[in-house]
Amino acid sequence: MGVGGGQGVTAPLVGIDLGGTSIRAAVATGPGAHGTPVHRDTPAEQGAAAILDACADAVREATGGQTPEGAAIGIPGPLNPDTGVVSAAPNLRGLEGVNARDELSKRLHCPVAIQNDARIAGYAEWTLGAGRGTTQFIFITVSTGIGGALVLNGVPHQGAAATAGEVGHMAAGITGPACGQGHPGCLQGVASGTAIAHEAAAAVRSGTATSLRSVPLDTLSAVDVQTAAHAGDELACELFGRAGHALGRGVGTLVNVLSPEVFAIGGGLIHAGDLLFAPMRKGVREIAFEEPLARCRITTAALGTDAGLAGAVEWAVLQFGTTVPSGPAQPPPS
Ligand SMILES: [Zn+2]
DSSP states (O other), rough: OOOOTOOSSOOEEEEEEESEEEEEEEEEEETEEEEEEEEOOOOTSSSSHHHHHHHHHHHHHTTTTOOSSSEEEEEESSTTTTTTTTTTOOTGGGGGOOOOHHHHHHHHHHHHEEEEHHHHHHHHHHHHHHHTSSSSSEEEEEEESSEEEEEEEEEEOOOOOOOOOGGGGSSSOOSSHHHHHOOOOOOOOHHHHHHHHHHHHHHHHHHHHHHHSSSSSOOHHOOOOOOOOHHHHHHHHHHHHHHHHHHHHHHHHHHHHHHHHHHEEEGGGGGHHHHHHHHHHHHHHHHHHHHHHHHEEEEEEGGGGGGGHHHHHHHHHHHHHSSSSSSOOOOOOO
């Protein structure tokens, strides 16, 4: 059925959110709504077949064993939605070079659409969350890595290679720590959770006085740094200050370039609150022009951790639903 259709065919439409540690799947139940998510651990170390088997297993539980009408999956890393091939997956290395669309389609016996996870989360924020009703919208998600999505003139912007929206890999400086892809001075190398954790570990190793010395270095995460910063640790505060400042300069740059109506910031690091947002606002102000900044509402994402799954369900409805999708109209042919 289509969502909200109710007549005739009843095969479910399914969304899947594939993350580095867990998989969630859910069935579309109405416009912008989905059923209770089914969870699986991601067998991230066991290769592509095991990961896709786990996704298919979660889908079967979500549909109660019914063959779906169609499924959409958000996958971390650059990929080509047109060919179905994942080109890089830093946290799920076995998926690199795999045609995840065709492999999952074989397992589910239905058509499958794949999309970058941040693009899909941004799509949900646009259709259901902070960007609802806008035609110029930017989403940035700051967690382990930094991803994003752009909506320009009412259309999700894909670019010539269908990879547009990699806001985490903007230049943040000429030199500086490299991101996981090896770009020197890239925003992800300074402002992501991974970057904050790396910087903290380096400072501990070099003998800096900090409460983080009591945390085992091999498990030291951005959450530990956040906890220490909230308790007043000077190094931890400084690391969030630096990350927030760089993030703000990135946001300000995008405000200058694209003049969005709404700029939504999501991802796990937003739980740091003003530790991140105070330096971020300073960074925005020092680089953005007054006029586009005055016309832009910078806000936290509305859907929280549900954005990835909600977006995948929406994407399945948009791609394979047989009734009118609940989100904005599909992009017009260019
Ligand atoms: Zn990069």
